[in-house]
Amino acid sequence: MANKTNFTGEEWSRVLSSPMVAGMAITAADPSGLWGLLKEGMAGGWALLEARQTAGADPLVKATAEDFATNEGRAAAREALQQRFTGATFSAIKGTALAELKAVAGILDEKAPEDAAAFKAWLLHVAQKAAAAGTEGGFLGFGGVAVSEAEKATLAEISTALNGTASA
Helix, strand or coil: CCCHHHCCHHHHHHHHHHHHHHHHHHHHHCCCHHHHHHHHHHHHHHHHHHHHHCCCCCHHHHHHHHHHCCHHHHHHHHHHHHHHHCCCCHHHHHHHHHHHHHHHHHHHHHHCHHHHHHHHHHHHHHHHHHHHHCCECCECCECCECCCHHHHHHHHHHHHHHHCCCCC
16 A cells, blocks of 8 residues: 655655646646636545545545645645646646646556556546536536537546556
8 A cells, every 4th residue: 555655755746736737637628717617626626635535545545635635735736736837838738737647647657556546547537527527618607518528538638648548
């Protein structure tokens, strides 16, 4: 069972920030107005809270959620996000996020091989929740779809970045 001690400080910061990175990739794929942006952006935080409260959560997911609940953990995640995304143009955020998720997948495969698959599946779940959080298209909240074609394509790209294969 892997936890914070399996990783260097920088690696752990990247693991901590990865749920937000997954949500950022979705948001950048198809921005859906202010309200949708807020709902999609909060998906990673809600997923961490949910993981912390779920008794049967994967041990590495739970360790991540527990550390994120601390001031130190949130500061480390924020620093990792700032290092990767400061100065990035909005059009570059999706590509940067996908590259970061691929790098985190590599870190997990190397440092926590027994927990990597479950953690990566959880990250894809976080991205799916972000995609479904805001309605795409429509007008004033009416019409539109739960997950746009651009978001579906980005989910497949996230799956590939995490696992090297497209999702089914």
